[in-house]
Amino acid sequence: MKLLYFAWLRTRTGLGEEEIALPQDVRTVRDLVDWLRQRGPGFSAAFENMKVVRAAVNQSYVQLDHPVSEGDEIAFFPPVTGG
Amino acid sequence: MKLLYFAWLRTRTGLGEEEIALPQDVRTVRDLVDWLRQRGPGFSAAFENMKVVRAAVNQSYVQLDHPVSEGDEIAFFPPVTGG
Amino acid sequence: MIKVQSQDFDIGAELAALSHGDTTIGGVTSFVGYVRDLAGDESVSAMTLEHYPGMTEKMLGDIEARAQARWPLAATLIIHRYGDLKPGDRIVLVACASAHRQASFEACNFLIDWLKTEAPFWKQERTAAGPRWVESRATDATAAQRWQTPKPAK
């Protein structure tokens, strides 16, 4: 699966995007966030407060209970500030 | 005083503008309209239905009871249709 | 700024001039009105816009001042054409610049609504049945009246 990080989630994780294999026992976006948090201080800081993180699966906004699967494009970013 | 006629009031009266002396006993716009109606069929047709005629004195909208005096610029026209 | 003119206008140049050099402006809402080729169910081949020189500028200036008193606006512009026009031609441009998006929207909407009920312009359309003066629309009066209840943008 492809993971994308934007704005300060990119800065904190230190990554713009990455390819990972679907980790074992990860079924939902929430599971994935829990898995990512354990990767190190940058990731735990990025996902510290999920109230200010939005998630998209395959370029559509989703809730944290949305399922994820191999081949998905999953993006994390703050509330948008364009316009 | 200067009288101005616009749109179909101009067409019906046959006049765009004219200078007249303030007629005797004309105190208000309504008096002036009554005086104008007697000038001929074009004028009586123009001022037949005052619901569709607007009046301005010195370039401000007024009601028919507004006073008129020598030196005024008085305009008659239909409801506006610009924009 | 008020401009009453027979010639066409360049929207890009006008809007650029409106906001030029003022970096407190966050948004500009503009409305451009065009001559339509249909009036009711009759085809319109051309139109003439008559106006009342002097009073037109006065009324547009009054309306502009009212908008500036009601919303926080950095700049406003009203351009209205008169004379001979054909379908597709631009008739009017109203633009409002503000630090705040919603203020610029509401003020622009207010200006065009009032312009349509107060600015002394009259359209004469040329149709197959001959020329005819356009009648004012009740919906325009209603649109203007909704601004009577003061309710400025947050």
Place this chain on the structure above:
Amino acid sequence: MIKVQSQDFDIGAELAALSHGDTTIGGVTSFVGYVRDLAGDESVSAMTLEHYPGMTEKMLGDIEARAQARWPLAATLIIHRYGDLKPGDRIVLVACASAHRQASFEACNFLIDWLKTEAPFWKQERTAAGPRWVESRATDATAAQRWQTPKPAK
């Protein structure tokens, strides 16, 4: 039509293209957003707009389709820039053409409100204190939510 680009746009040319050849159009409402030099009480010297290529176009297309389903629109246009911008630069253009004035106003207002809450763009401002990511504003969410109650233009 959706355009996501780093280069500037020519408002006059874009609006002319939008309405060109369609003489059923009575009005075009447009909104142009600019980079302001002030954020809160801090001076902004420049900004970078980051976006999510692919999802941006998808979300803007979705929002445009919603507006077209809700109002009688002849044409719509959204242009949003990304990359490095400075105060006074144009960021976004939203334009709606319709036979009906009020429909063009409401649809344009709807588009910019939703764009601000759904389109995946993030502003990073450069201030004297260093670069900082702009936080989303609760007022933008409120502005978008008022369109949740269906109330199309007459």
